[in-house]
Amino acid sequence: MGGVLEAKSLACRRGKRLVFRDLGFAVDGGGLLLVRGRNGSGKSSLLRVLAGLLPAFEGEMFWGGAPVRDLAAQRARVAYIGHCDAVKPELTVAETVAYWRALRGSNPKGFDARRENFFESFGLEELRDRPVRMLSAGQKRRLALTRLVVDDVPLWLLDEPATALDDKAQTLLAGLIAKHRTKGGIAIVATHQKADFKNAQHLALDGDNA
Amino acid sequence: MSDFLRLLRFDLRLHARQLTEWAALVLFFIIVVLLLPFAIGPEPDLLRRLASGLIWLAALLMSLLALEKLFVTDARDGTLDLMLLSPLPLPLIVFGKLLAQIFLMLLVLALMIGPAALLLGMNFSVLPVLLASLAFGVPVLVLLGGIAAAVTVGLQRNPALLTLLLIPFYIPVLVFAVAACDAALMGAQVTPHLLLLGAMLALLLPVTPVVIAVVLRNVQE
Numbered sequence: 441m442g443g444v445l446e447a448k449s450l451a452c453r454r455g456k457r458l459v460f461r462d463l464g465f466a467v468d469g470g471g472l473l474l475v476r477g478r479n480g481s482g483k484s485s486l487l488r489v490l491a492g493l494l495p496a497f498e499g500e501m502f503w504g505g506a507p508v509r510d511l512a513a514q515r516a517r518v519a520y521i522g523h524c525d526a527v528k529p530e531l532t533v534a535e536t537v538a539y540w541r542a543l544r545g546s547n548p549k550g551f552d553a554r555r556e557n558f559f560e561s562f563g564l565e566e567l568r569d570r571p572v573r574m575l576s577a578g579q580k581r582r583l584a585l586t587r588l589v590v591d592d593v594p595l596w597l598l599d600e601p602a603t604a605l606d607d608k609a610q611t612l613l614a615g616l617i618a619k620h621r622t623k624g625g626i627a628i629v630a631t632h633q634k635a636d637f638k639n640a641q642h643l644a645l646d647g648d649n650a
Numbered sequence: 651m652s653d654f655l656r657l658l659r660f661d662l663r664l665h666a667r668q669l670t671e672w673a674a675l676v677l678f679f680i681i682v683v684l685l686l687p688f689a690i691g692p693e694p695d696l697l698r699r700l701a702s703g704l705i706w707l708a709a710l711l712m713s714l715l716a717l718e719k720l721f722v723t724d725a726r727d728g729t730l731d732l733m734l735l736s737p738l739p740l741p742l743i744v745f746g747k748l749l750a751q752i753f754l755m756l757l758v759l760a761l762m763i764g765p766a767a768l769l770l771g772m773n774f775s776v777l778p779v780l781l782a783s784l785a786f787g788v789p790v791l792v793l794l795g796g797i798a799a800a801v802t803v804g805l806q807r808n809p810a811l812l813t814l815l816l817i818p819f820y821i822p823v824l825v826f827a828v829a830a831c832d833a834a835l836m837g838a839q840v841t842p843h844l845l846l847l848g849a850m851l852a853l854l855l856p857v858t859p860v861v862i863a864v865v866l867r868n869v870q871e
Contacts, residue, residue: 524728530667
């Protein structure tokens with residue numbers, strides 16, 4: 441799964457505002473980068489640039505040493521959890537997962553939610569046939585986290601992933617990240633929380649980057 | 651192809667479960683059809699002559715209302731990000747959404763045409779032409795509306811701008827569709843008008859999903 445993600449002199453512009461500039465870091469396969477900073481410092485924008493959702497205003501990204509020119513290829517290797525859970529109130533929990541899988545295209549990894557006790561591992565077994573509109577914010581967030589497992593991709597970009605999660609779900613999230621790292625995957629987490637992750641790199645966006 | 655059909659099924663299911671929104675559209679259509687005779691007068695001959703035009707106007711206004719949320723909901727709940735990150739071609743995903751919207755709008759109109767035609771005392775010999783004009787014209791409205799909805803998605807909620815953008819492009823559709831119905835009423839040739847609507851559809855169908863995909867990618871910036 442491995443790969444090295446590197447950013448050199450990265451800058452992002454939203455409208456007329458330069459959100460950050462001259463940002464550089466490198467994360468090896470199995471690495472975790474915690475991005476911190478005050479509100480509006482550009483954490484979410486950084487994740488969106490790394491996901492290929494926003495173009496970098498300046499600078500360059502590298503994957504496995506090669507410059508990322510093809511944003512489509514970058515998007516294909518990314519699992520992204522943003523501020524919103526990307527759930528539809530009209531669908532049930534099981535349908536939502538199936539919808540996300542449909543959006544990722546055919547299922548080359550042979551993932552089967554029924555076979556792998558998938559819902560049970562996320563504490564969603566009893567909720568699988570419940571419409572999403574009836575879930576709590578924490579349950580919706582837990583449902584969003586299942587996207588990390590549905591598609592086996594090397595780069596996880598998580599924007600405040602622990603929002604609304606209870607202690608048990610936060611432990612589950614930490615376990616997911618740890619397992620992903622042991623497989624050689626990279627996780628980049630934007631967070632305000634003082635989470636206890638082992639061997640994590642830190643990147644501070646304090647507004648001076650703009 | 652199976653990926654596309656799977657997504658189309660989900661889009662149809664999502665639409666089918668938004669019953670209150672579709673009920674609101676049906677209600678809107680009925681209100682417009684009911685109110686227009688009060689505005690233009692209750693003379694049966696006048697209503698019979700204008701019936702197809704009034705039905706088309708109601709359909710057009712209904713489509714404006716329906717298209718307002720086409721991509722805004724996805725942008726707000728984060729689904730748009732997943733669409734943009736999908737390894738599937740974005741135009742394919744967009745095409746599925748447009749097709750689902752077209753299908754359900756035609757379904758609603760198919761259910762409402764009969765009662766509306768009765769209410770306005772429409773000459774039933776015009777009905778096949780009206781249905782044909784809607785079958786060609788409504789997809790054109792949805793495709794054009796899809797582009798405007800994608801343009802305005804970055805503005806989060808701006809139905810007024812959507813309407814402003816769309817009306818100039820909707821006018822030719824309305825003109826050709828009503829001209830076809832008028833021609834049918836007068837026993838003249840309807841084919842040229844329907845062919846023009848068909849040509850618009852044939853032109854827009856392959857191009858629109860690509861244009862919308864480009865707009866959606868760039869509107870994120």
